[in-house]
Amino acid sequence: MTNLCTKVTVRKRPIKNGQLSLYLDFYPAIRNPRTGKLSRREYLGIYIYAHPKEKFEVQYNKSMLQNAELIRCQRIQSIINQDFGFIDHSKGRESFIEYFREAMNESTNYRNWENAFKHFCNYAKGECCFDDITVEFCQGFLTHMLKLKTPSGGTMKASTANNNFGKLIAVIRRAVAAGRLKDNIIPFLKPAKEEKTKKEFLTHEELKRLAATPCKHEVFKAASLFSCLTGLRISDIIALRWENICEAPDGGWCLRLTTQKTKTEATLPLSDEALRLCGERGTGQVFKGMAKSLCPVYLKDWIVAAGITKHITFHCFRHTFATLQIASGTDIYTVSKMLTHTNVTTTQVYADVVSELKREAANKITLE
Template structure:
């Protein structure tokens, strides 16, 4: 009688803090062990017939998933049959995904920053064989305690951003069959903090308009953003064919680079002035506009000449427009449409920045008579 073959997959149970039981697959093949949490839960100590039936159905589903995974292993579809895939260098793989985002200036910068931290966190020869839940949890904790050059802890939003870059990379590797199980599925991502929205007041915008800027095209583009809320990426690629006229009202017709949403944005005559002299339909409106650390520094110098000490980036022009609209009495829905937001909750962030009711309340405090 032949030796009984060991089972490759077991359905295991893990008791949670709330008393319920989480089901997961324990997969052992070719000397490697992997865990896959199913997001299926049993009711501990079921008492009613309904609870017992629910547990029976949940276990039945877990066994069906187990059977499917077993077939995938046997058909060489589950990733175990390609050990060379798991030997892929992790940092090189992450870097290749980063390079794909080179055209997305801000996003690419975040990917590159996340890569720098990953290089600090793990060894150069780290492969996907080394990537598991402990690796992900470790990077999450690394971000929590890491300090910047100015000896400050990374902000909540920065931690959230860098972790998400890792999660995107591992999800991509999982989709490509390099990872059998995506380890981020059982790790809770760092929560983002309330994002800060640096913006200029209307008086500060006026001061910027009067101050000298080394690059006139930057000045026109930034002030245009302050008056329209259009992002740098859309301003940078804007052509004269997108500057149109509807019954005497100037408007910009464009597809947002970030969301791919088609936008029809009416603008006022004041914003129209900053577009300059019309050229050929295919020509860029802001010809010569560039993005770099050097140009960001020149933007900051321009702010200083205007008497502004805030740390302003080009994107602050969009924030300035949003706050200005709400300050002038535009409702959230209208402001959301002007900004091209998909969800009004995104626009509500600006309402927190400018809460007139709070301002009015504190102004009711009586004079102390000092």
Template sequence: MRKSNVTLRQKALSTGKISLYLDFYPPILNKKTNQYTRREFLKIYLYKKPKNQFQKNENVQNRNNAEMIYIRRQNELSKDQIYSTFEKEQLELQRIGLGSFLKYFKKLADKREGISFQIWNYSIIHFEAFLKGQDICFKDVTITFIEDYKDYLLTAKSLKKNGNTLSRNTALSYHNKVKATLKAAYKEGKLRTDINAGVDSIKEQESQRNFLTIEQAKKLFSTPCSNEIIYKISKFSLLTGNRYSDIAKLEWSEIEHIENDGHYVRFKQKKTEGLQTMPISDEAFETLGERGEPHEKVFHGLKKWDMYRVLPVWLARAGIIKHFTFHCFRHSYATLQLSAGTDIFTVSKMLGHKNVKTTQIYSHIIDKNKRATTARISLK
């Protein structure tokens, strides 16, 4: 640790007085602001041109006071040089503990993109509401504090206009962002204990996942669709399990063919940012149509609004009456694969899940006593 020197300096003011302050080099830590600074203004002033004996006496007294503070600071800095290694470590821990947990939370959120950034941002808004406009230092973050925040989320109102209470799974998502921040802070040494490990997650509520049976899928894709691109991306999603976000940004450079092996899609998942190498069937490849330039979008001209407009009408024409969004094609892929006998670990890899527990949600939908078969999905 480099020794800091302190110098008593003065600065002429426009009022005709002189302000006395201390100058530190290198800068020292201000424990109140948790920031390094070079100056400490003493709020002690001298008359630049004393007009009488009273002002002269006051100048002498004020300068003596400033000298006393200067000597005290000098002694404090000298003491710092004889701190033991342990004492220095404790001082550093105290400094870190005064850092803003909220500011660190926002810093991690800024590294996210797209939908992930929006979810982190909503989580921060609720965290700030829980803090009631205050901040919180790392040293004040405890298991009890995080448990209280969890209780808050379970009764908090949604930020949407309807003002309903947050769904359990939304509360879980926001709570997990705080847990991820706790985990990162502990790893970086900003927290002295692994608080994340001591806090249980909010239990996930199993949500309804609508899907198409193989009979419904065949019926749908034999029914004319008013929009060719919507038809293609729907079929591609059901045959591969790809999300809309990944399909929308898919480029021809990400479609590869390996001789004697078949077709592959190699891309970075938008939601998880994980790299994915996924084999696709010939039937799925045929859905893509004529190959374009490497950096050209596979589904050029795709508009998300068309999907919202076309999909419900198309389903109705096929006689499929159920609440069904585009993401349900991904659910359909998972359930059809499991129904056909594909093991859950393979399905998990194909969906790009980081944890097989995520895939197990689909297995609950499947009739466990259904006869195993080697057949796979085909719409022909």
């Protein structure tokens, strides 16, 4: 027999980040028909703003409270009918980690997802069920990543942590849509604040000067200038093979490859000048002997010999390509595709750099 419950009340419990967790309070307590244990509380997994300020926050709270009230009414009806199926939370004990793994295996960007999945598994110590997915737990994942040490001795960048955090949010969104999670906590999940870092690049004049300056390693020079003309990362240039360079339908040439970092399939136009940097067509690796280990040996001396005082890394050649393309009038969506960015907002930073340069140029002419 179960105790007769005469009252079910929606209550709020303060939690972190200025939020309230909604739960049902049963009085007297109800008894689980399977375990025999008494229970007075049922947490709904619904979270609202403790002190709503914006109009959308007030509307969100109102909507969530209405949802909680609907559940309260359903519980009362269930108790009257002696139907205690609502206290069976077995589905909530199913593995969220396995659900995350399924989403990763179905993604088109497996490597990017794999990194996020590994970090999440480490954070959860290999065990996480759907009931564990709370605002506090998910925000803790972000905090965990921001404290992780990198091989260079620093900590994980906010942008990298947010990228991984975004994968978790995508899985939660999928679970909500599939009815695996009762409530959508995504509005309460906040990304880490990213510091804007200056993306160094070469001006068109500096690029021409660098191209005219001898380098002690000709293959390294050719690969570097090739990056400036195509925007390819060093990993893709090292992996580039002659079979990746094909004739395009318009009679020109193009690159057909899968990027090393994001595993994105791409077909990119190739200019005649970039093709000449590849040398005589052959087999195997295009830039034979090219390796990351050449950068610290040859790059700095070559940059200094060209009279360039900026701190230039090989990746700056990719920045150079993007900035000069936008500065010359290429629209941001085209540049985004050529850089194989998955989101155009990633490319927006280059447009911001160009806008800043234009403002600086305008300010150089004054009447005083």
